[in-house]
Every structure is written in structure tokens, then in C-alpha cells.
Amino acid sequence: MYSAREREINALLQLLDDTDTEVLVSVEEKLLSYGQSVIPNLETYWEQSPDDALQERIELIIHRIHYSNLAQEFTNWANGESDLLYGAFLVAKYQYPELQSVQTIQEIERMRRNIWLEMNSYLTPLEQIKIVESILYNFYKMKGGELVYTQPNDYMIHKVVESKKGNSITNGILYLILAEQLDLPVRAINIPRQFVLGWFSHQVLFENDFELTHPADTIKFYIDPNSGIGFQLKDIELYFKRIGVTSTASYFKPRSNRQIIQLLLEQFANCFDNEAEGYKRKELLALAAIAAQADAAAQQRSDVEEED
Incomplete structure (x- = not known):
């Protein structure tokens, strides 16, 4: 039995091949809001997708999530002891x-x-x-x-x-x-x-x-x-x-x-x-x-x- 969160994520993933730019932007931003916890879902969906363009889109979302976390880590480092x-x-x-x-x-x-x-x-x-x-x-x-x-x-x-x-x-x-x-x-x-x-x-x-x-x-x-x-x-x-x-x-x-x-x-x-x-x-x-x-x-x- 899927949780409400899992059902929402799966629904968002199904929309990643939508041709409407506004829909895609909205979907990507929502996925990004989940942070690193959504990466396993994205990776599984990537493996199941035969579409190169869709795989590339998923890879970019994963990259953006990693970068967002890295930027925060880096900010903390720069404003701290800076080892x-x-x-x-x-x-x-x-x-x-x-x-x-x-x-x-x-x-x-x-x-x-x-x-x-x-x-x-x-x-x-x-x-x-x-x-x-x-x-x-x-x-x-x-x-x-x-x-x-x-x-x-x-x-x-x-x-x-x-x-x-x-x-x-x-x-x-x-x-x-x-x-x-x-x-x-x-x-x-x-x-x-x-x-x-x-x-x-x-x-x-x-x-x-x-x-x-x-x-x-x-x-x-x-x-x-x-x-x-x-x-x-x-x-x-x-x-x-x-x-x-x-x-x-x-x-x-x-x-x-x-x-x-x-x-x-x-x-x-x-x-x-x-x-x-x-x-x-x-x-x-x-x-x-x-x-x-x-x-x-x-x-x-x-x-x-x-x-x-």
C-alpha cells in the first residue's frame, strides 16, 4: 500500500514527459522540494524509461537536488572554520x-x-x-x-x-x-x-x-x-x-x-x-x-x- 507521499511522487514522475513547458517546470520544482529523499524514486524511474530525453531530464533534476544540498554545505563551510x-x-x-x-x-x-x-x-x-x-x-x-x-x-x-x-x-x-x-x-x-x-x-x-x-x-x-x-x-x-x-x-x-x-x-x-x-x-x-x-x-x- 503506497503512502500519500509515494502516490504523489509517482503521479509527478508520470508527468515528466509532458510536452507543456509550464507543467514540466511545476513538476520539476515540486520534485526538487522533496530534496534527496526523492532521488531513489527518480533513479528507479530513470531505469524504467527507454526515452533518452526523459532520462536526461531526470538526470538534471537529480543533479539540481545534489547541487542545492552542496551549495548549503559549501555556505556552511565558507562561513565556518573553512578547513x-x-x-x-x-x-x-x-x-x-x-x-x-x-x-x-x-x-x-x-x-x-x-x-x-x-x-x-x-x-x-x-x-x-x-x-x-x-x-x-x-x-x-x-x-x-x-x-x-x-x-x-x-x-x-x-x-x-x-x-x-x-x-x-x-x-x-x-x-x-x-x-x-x-x-x-x-x-x-x-x-x-x-x-x-x-x-x-x-x-x-x-x-x-x-x-x-x-x-x-x-x-x-x-x-x-x-x-x-x-x-x-x-x-x-x-x-x-x-x-x-x-x-x-x-x-x-x-x-x-x-x-x-x-x-x-x-x-x-x-x-x-x-x-x-x-x-x-x-x-x-x-x-x-x-x-x-x-x-x-x-x-x-x-x-x-x-x-x-
């Missing part, structure tokens, strides 16, 4: 809504432990990043490359950890997660057109004091997240000269986790530049805007606290 790993998982859930994080977290923990076993308190910062480079890029064979928009998996943290292949942003995110777990003072910085990491002075990070003439003075060296190799300020200056950019203090300040995930979303959105998937680009950019707004609000709160 970097969790933010990266939320980006991956856009393509993999049923994603479970346990396996990825366990693999990251194995990486952390292997690095930690080689560390000791007598090592210099350069010796420490050599250990990270050795374990992550030589032992685990982590690989990275340029940002390309034909490889969506390169933008998803679970796929990067699984395949040991990403790009400068996702490899950098993995490096930053490990650095935080190992208490290494590594942060992403704002170098134009690049995702670069900096090894900061512990004291400056602890005091959150970047109001210096040039924040580059607080960075001991820089790290390429595609290779783990360290380099110096002079290399950054040569890069600026090559691209015709004048060095400014803002380029050397740490990016917040929200800014990092915002960048990841904006670049990931470029994977969907064709007409058929244009809605995905818009949705990802909408999530990026949520991160940007939350970051601006957090900065404003911080400025007010400093004034008080």
Missing part, C-alpha cells in the same frame, strides 16, 4: 555527490606518517622540505603539471590522492594539508598566474603580523607544488620581470583557505566551457562567489577587531 581538506572534498562532491572521504583521509595520513618518521627537531627548514620532497614526490611518485581544462579529475582531491597526479593547485592543497598536520609554516601566496607556496617565519604566522614594508621578508624560501623543489626570491623576481609585473606586497601575503578553494572552483569551472555543460560552469562560479563573499566578510571582521 582546507573539507573544502577540497566539497569541490570534488560537485562531480561525485556520493563521495566518501574515509579512504582519501587514510591515504593522506599514511603520507603524513611517512614524512613525520623522517623528521626531527634538529633539521633546518630546507632539510625538512627535502624530506617532504623525497617522500611525496620520489617515494609516492606525486606528479603535477600545468592547469589544463580537459582533465576534470585533476581538480578533485580524492582523484589526485588516488592517482598521485594533479596540477599546481590540487598538489599545492595536498602539500598544505600535510604541512598543517606536520606543523610546518607553509602557506600559499598570491603570485600572479601561479600557485606557489612559501615557508614563512613561525613567529609571523603565529602573530598574524604581515604589516611589514614587504611581506617577502617573512618568507624564507618558496616551494613549487608540482615538484616539491624549493627556490629563492630572486627566482620570483625573474619571473615578475619575464611577465612584466611589478612586485607588490600583496603578492607575498598568505592566501586564506577560502581564497584557495575559490581559485580551485574558478579554474575547475573552465572544464565546462561548452554549451551543453555551461550550467556547470555557472554553478561552480556561484560556489566560488560564496567563498569570496565569506572571505571578504571574515576580513572585515578581522579589521574591526584590530581597530578595537
Whole structure:
């Protein structure tokens, strides 16, 4: 015996092949109002339907339900503690809504432990990043490359950890997660057109004091997240000269986790530049805007606290 809810859902499903646009819009909105609980009904109806157009319509409704839930999760993340790993998982859930994080977290923990076993308190910062480079890029064979928009998996943290292949942003995110777990003072910085990491002075990070003439003075060296190799300020200056950019203090300040995930979303959105998937680009950019707004609000709160 079907409940009143089940009977209503079944009646709505029968109307999904209606040719009246107004009816379809009304039906889809009603199905969306049920949230995730209606997805099993939609999936069953999809399996029973021989009509490709109807199946596509059902897939889009399921996607809209997942996106609505993801947008709420992402808003909560952006306005909360904004843990970097969790933010990266939320980006991956856009393509993999049923994603479970346990396996990825366990693999990251194995990486952390292997690095930690080689560390000791007598090592210099350069010796420490050599250990990270050795374990992550030589032992685990982590690989990275340029940002390309034909490889969506390169933008998803679970796929990067699984395949040991990403790009400068996702490899950098993995490096930053490990650095935080190992208490290494590594942060992403704002170098134009690049995702670069900096090894900061512990004291400056602890005091959150970047109001210096040039924040580059607080960075001991820089790290390429595609290779783990360290380099110096002079290399950054040569890069600026090559691209015709004048060095400014803002380029050397740490990016917040929200800014990092915002960048990841904006670049990931470029994977969907064709007409058929244009809605995905818009949705990802909408999530990026949520991160940007939350970051601006957090900065404003911080400025007010400093004034008080």
C-alpha cells in the first residue's frame, strides 16, 4: 500500500514527459522540494524509461537536488572554520555527490606518517622540505603539471590522492594539508598566474603580523607544488620581470583557505566551457562567489577587531 507521499511522487514522475513547458517546470520544482529523499524514486524511474530525453531530464533534476544540498554545505563551510581538506572534498562532491572521504583521509595520513618518521627537531627548514620532497614526490611518485581544462579529475582531491597526479593547485592543497598536520609554516601566496607556496617565519604566522614594508621578508624560501623543489626570491623576481609585473606586497601575503578553494572552483569551472555543460560552469562560479563573499566578510571582521 503506497503512502500519500509515494502516490504523489509517482503521479509527478508520470508527468515528466509532458510536452507543456509550464507543467514540466511545476513538476520539476515540486520534485526538487522533496530534496534527496526523492532521488531513489527518480533513479528507479530513470531505469524504467527507454526515452533518452526523459532520462536526461531526470538526470538534471537529480543533479539540481545534489547541487542545492552542496551549495548549503559549501555556505556552511565558507562561513565556518573553512578547513582546507573539507573544502577540497566539497569541490570534488560537485562531480561525485556520493563521495566518501574515509579512504582519501587514510591515504593522506599514511603520507603524513611517512614524512613525520623522517623528521626531527634538529633539521633546518630546507632539510625538512627535502624530506617532504623525497617522500611525496620520489617515494609516492606525486606528479603535477600545468592547469589544463580537459582533465576534470585533476581538480578533485580524492582523484589526485588516488592517482598521485594533479596540477599546481590540487598538489599545492595536498602539500598544505600535510604541512598543517606536520606543523610546518607553509602557506600559499598570491603570485600572479601561479600557485606557489612559501615557508614563512613561525613567529609571523603565529602573530598574524604581515604589516611589514614587504611581506617577502617573512618568507624564507618558496616551494613549487608540482615538484616539491624549493627556490629563492630572486627566482620570483625573474619571473615578475619575464611577465612584466611589478612586485607588490600583496603578492607575498598568505592566501586564506577560502581564497584557495575559490581559485580551485574558478579554474575547475573552465572544464565546462561548452554549451551543453555551461550550467556547470555557472554553478561552480556561484560556489566560488560564496567563498569570496565569506572571505571578504571574515576580513572585515578581522579589521574591526584590530581597530578595537
